[in-house]
Amino acid sequence: MSNNASEYWKANLRLVSILLVIWFVCSYLFGIILVDTLNKIHIGGVGLGFWFAQQGSIYTFLILIFVYAKMMTKIDRKFDVHED
Numbered sequence: 001m002s003n004n005a006s007e008y009w010k011a012n013l014r015l016v017s018i019l020l021v022i023w024f025v026c027s028y029l030f031g032i033i034l035v036d037t038l039n040k041i042h043i044g045g046v047g048l049g050f051w052f053a054q055q056g057s058i059y060t061f062l063i064l065i066f067v068y069a070k071m072m073t074k075i076d077r078k079f080d081v082h083e084d
């Protein structure tokens with residue numbers, strides 16, 4: 001594997017790792033582990049922990065999909081592997 005391909009793969013794995021950590025924090029940590037603490041904060045009449053467990057992690061996941069697509073486009077252009 002050439003050095004450029006190796007650097008491209010490292011950048012891809014770094015991005016995926018960061019996004020997975022964010023998703024883990026929002027879905028598991030906020031929605032399960034810290035739910036009682038976060039439920040002391042209310043949004044729209046429900047606790048923040050409940051909101052993360054029911055909707056927040058889904059919204060976060062959708063946002064992360066768009067962030068991944070945008071960031072991968074930048075990485076693809078940086079390493080000259082883009083499709084256009």
